[in-house]
Amino acid sequence: MDRIVECVPNFSEGRKTETVARLVEAVESVEGALVLGTHVDADHNRSVITFVAPPETVVEAALRVVERAAELIDLNAHAGQHPRMGATDVLPFVPVRGVSVEECVALAHGAGERVWRELGIPIYFYESAALRPERRNLADVRRGGFELLRGQIASVPERAPDVGEARLHPTAGALIVGVRPLLIAYNVTLKTADVGIARRIARAVRERDGGLLHLKALGFELESRGVVQVSMNLTSYEQTNLHQAFEAVRREAVRLGVEVIASEVVGLVPQAALLAAAAHFLKLENYSPDLVLENRIAAALERRK
Amino acid sequence: MDRIVECVPNFSEGRKTETVARLVEAVESVEGALVLGTHVDADHNRSVITFVAPPETVVEAALRVVERAAELIDLNAHAGQHPRMGATDVLPFVPVRGVSVEECVALAHGAGERVWRELGIPIYFYESAALRPERRNLADVRRGGFELLRGQIASVPERAPDVGEARLHPTAGALIVGVRPLLIAYNVTLKTADVGIARRIARAVRERDGGLLHLKALGFELESRGVVQVSMNLTSYEQTNLHQAFEAVRREAVRLGVEVIASEVVGLVPQAALLAAAAHFLKLENYSPDLVLENRIAAALERRK
Secondary structure (H helix, E strand, C coil), X not given: CCCEEEECCEECCCCCHHHHHHHHHHHHCCCCCEEEEEEEECXXXXXXXXXXXCHHHHHHHHHXXXXXXXXXXXXXXXXXXXXXXXXXXXXXXXXXXXXXXHHHHHHHHHHHHHHHHHHCCCEEEEECCCCCHHHCCHHHHHCCHHHHHHXXXXXXXXXXXXXXXXXXXXXCECXXXXXXXXXXXXXXXXXXXXXXXXXXXXXXXXXXXXXXXXXXXXXXXXHHHCEEEEEEEECCCCCCCHHHHHHHHHHHHHHCCCCEEEXXXXXXECHHHHHHHHHXXXXXXXXXXXXXXXXXXXXXXXXXX | CCCEEEECCEECCCCCHHHHHHHXXXXXXXXXXXXXXXXXXXXXXXXXXXXXXXXXXXXXXXXXXXXXXXXXXXXXXXXXXXXXXXXXXXXXXXXXXXXXXXXXHHHHHHHHHHHHHHHCCCEEEEECCCCCHHHCCXXXXXXCHHHHHHXXXXXXHHHCCCECCXXXXXXXECEEEEECCCCEEEEEEECCCCHHHHHHHHHHHCHHHCCCCCEEEEEEEEHHHCEEEEEEEXXXXXXXXXXXXXXXXXXXXXXXXXXXXXXXXXXXXXXXXXXXXXXXXXXXXXXXXXXXXXXXXXHHHHHHC
């Protein structure tokens, strides 16, 4: 696949594994759509399916799974702490390879239109797909969940959907569609039980407080292990990569006299991010993806197609 | 491709690019055979084609290109300093993925038998494919080249081929077939003009003198840049990887008060070697190839086949 869009729908069902299996089937019924993983959270009664597809078929796969969720999940019967507004609650499109943010926004808008027209579920757009600035932030759109929206959708103008009439789908509620960047969730563990140190380092390295661009960070305690963690999101690894985040945390840790024990990636990481980290640490002066045997094989395969 | 054999034939023609293009065509006429690169050396009048194929078709691709070389290259008219015995001079098979050394030896022996039977070119086996200990080393097999072998093949028993009659092919000479490991050529550059330092470090890190296993190293001057280089071959990166070689050189350099400027990979490097280096330097405690987005996509594609 030269052009890849990732789609990460969140569903309001995390207990009936049979339902999740049928959602996966719905995605994979579409040519070119590949499920990379599912995360089923019984505590929150939610699940997440991560799939990739080329831009030509990603909307069709998204539509099929939203349709299947509307058949299988009745939000009126759903219990769970996590705020949610729909059977399919959030539908984010993520540009992964050979696709721009703008193209993904067009896909998201097209998906929203089709979901309303074909399934009668009203649509809210968030983040890069937002049509109103106050809807950029997902938490703001979803605040109060299904229960609050049910009372406001028809009567409070600011809560009207971006696409569709101002009424919820009887069982599937509403759907929030967006475009967000590919992000890498990356944690660095420090040899101290003092969470204050993790928080100080998080402040020192994150963009919000004058640190590295495209880096979000928080300090946490890992009580079971008696250590602390700087938990980060890298929202543009081409700009600020794993090795820059790691080195920045290590630099601050050294200043504070604390040792870096380890790091971990949560979820998936693009190959290019790890390769760039290797090139950095090895001081590889001639690095290019073209040096990698597997990339050369893939390029030769493409050429012969 | 789940199972990959690399094949790196060397040809006694490095000036007629049209000939090299026709050799590439011969390889790619075989299903599944992919040319990753060609190296044409006019000075030595030699060329190297690097291709990969699954074990099922790699011998056929090798046979076709050896046949084409026998048609296009007349060793009697060949001039060049580099020792060589054939139109196709050396035919190494390299296990890359999902294939053992033993399987490659069987492929090499099968290829040798077919080349003799179908093309009448006598065969010598070297390195892991050698049938006699004195033929393990390629340089020993090839010493004196075509010209010396022509006078000895029929009369000196030790020079008799491993497969075929003791007579050279009239234009294509003889063919040396072998199996060697995938190797990574890796150089580390040091900020000094003193080649003695590069040589001392090379001795300290290489297996031969008690250093890292599967690591060969030599010290060289890079006169044009006024610096020196530790030039290494890693013959088993699963055992001794880039980062171990880099760290060993750096450690010795620090001891000698010299700075590491940079490193470089010559030729191709398997993805896994760079990913393992990234995991090492980032202290990634949960690293597995399964964390890499592209690997997950490839696995999903395999699963759906």
